[in-house]
Amino acid sequence: MESLTIGKIARRAEVGIETIRFYQREGLIDEPPRRESGYRQYPEETVSRLLFIKRAKEIGFTLREIKELLELQIASPSTSTCDEVRKLAEEKIADIRSKTEMLRRMEAALVELVDSCRGRVVANSCPILDVLQEEKPDGAKEIESNPSDK
Amino acid sequence: MESLTIGKIARRAEVGIETIRFYQREGLIDEPPRRESGYRQYPEETVSRLLFIKRAKEIGFTLREIKELLELQIASPSTSTCDEVRKLAEEKIADIRSKTEMLRRMEAALVELVDSCRGRVVANSCPILDVLQEEKPDGAKEIESNPSDK
DNA sequence: CTTGACTCCGTAGTTAGGTACGGCCCTTAA
DNA sequence: TTAAGGGCCGTACCTAACTACGGAGTCAAG
Structure with missing residues (x-):
């Protein structure tokens, strides 16, 4: 019920869809569950994670460092x-x-x-x-x- | 008398020589006076400028923003x-x-x-x-x- | 039950910010 | 006076972090 498509979390966090896929590949965002169709289903929480990444980048942390912080x-x-x-x-x-x-x-x-x-x-x-x-x-x-x- | 070669300011500021040339091209460092040989002669002050740039980068400013700050x-x-x-x-x-x-x-x-x-x-x-x-x-x-x- | 928006994936291209190369000239200490 | 170590320049290359593309499958409103 409370699951979002990639497009929706992208809009909410104000990042690009491709950026989310990229973060996924880089391990900053967990691989989410999928529908049978293959569509990603994200929990609300992922939006916070994306916002955190955005803000952390603004203060000069690299994605590598941000990953460490999240871990x-x-x-x-x-x-x-x-x-x-x-x-x-x-x-x-x-x-x-x-x-x-x-x-x-x-x-x-x-x-x-x-x-x-x-x-x-x-x-x-x-x-x-x-x-x-x-x-x-x-x-x-x-x-x-x-x-x-x- | 108080003029430094590019290699010396590079070592003092702990940046690469090529980086300094790059900053020069980008307008973050003024074109310094030269000897007849073409060698750059920097004033001490340039070291501070380089250190400032380094620190500002660490807190997430882009070179464009740093240039504005310096200007x-x-x-x-x-x-x-x-x-x-x-x-x-x-x-x-x-x-x-x-x-x-x-x-x-x-x-x-x-x-x-x-x-x-x-x-x-x-x-x-x-x-x-x-x-x-x-x-x-x-x-x-x-x-x-x-x-x-x- | 169709049509327009959305999503999938892999791959290629882009931008910022350096970093390296290489052929040649300059400086300086032994 | 010479040889090792700078320094000059233009250009090519590199990494991080996206961003775009394109062909094919999916969803949902009408």
Whole structure:
């Protein structure tokens, strides 16, 4: 009763039908049950999955990474993978924090830019690139002792 | 004196030489001055630019978008563009906030996952996809009155 | 019971973003 | 002064992630 054709989930998730077939081949979407005719029958849930993929792509995850993220939930098969799951999840959290930090800096730089524009003062050198100035708050790391970089 | 060859900035920014030439062609890096021999001479600043591009790519910006971001600083030519600059900057801020929000949700979901793993309770259905459940805190928008989506 | 929209599949083509090649010239340290 | 290691250029190639095609079977509204 609550099953959808590929065309319907495509419209709901705002992706192409071919894209869904592609994700299927790549293992991001499970192979759904079929009618006798061969038509795919998707559960509602698949729409969420597609939306998740879309959003995750927007924040720079590759399909490979997104697949890993999605698999983090289905780690039920063997309980021994719990540590692995935790490890991978922690890696992803680190990725996410790094991305968030960059976004925070970029937002600050852009807000500053907008403010200076509002104040009728067009900053001659807007601070987008300053995003990186702060990259190493202390100069402890990267002493650049590499002699090949003459 | 403070000029670098393409190989040196490539090593400093940890990108390939060919990539730099490619960015040059695409207009993300200005054409630098040359020696009589034709060798490119880059200022230190170019390294920051390359690092910025790298980081911006990691958070899902395309090269086209990154170019726009970089151009937001050099809006000095005509003061009349101030409004345009502000408009574009505000759009980018909105993009950034949307990305940040998705990252915040994903991080929360993963932290929850790690916590439940730690507690020796492997959640049977980990909450990665719940990221989307909250997508519309109120159900006001998207009434889905489209009759073609039968 | 037909007709127009939908779906099937395999395969080929496309775009973004690099990456490699190769023949030749330049630089620099021994 | 020479040889190893850059660097120059144009062009060709590559991977990821789609996107399109086409011929044949299916569904459902009228």
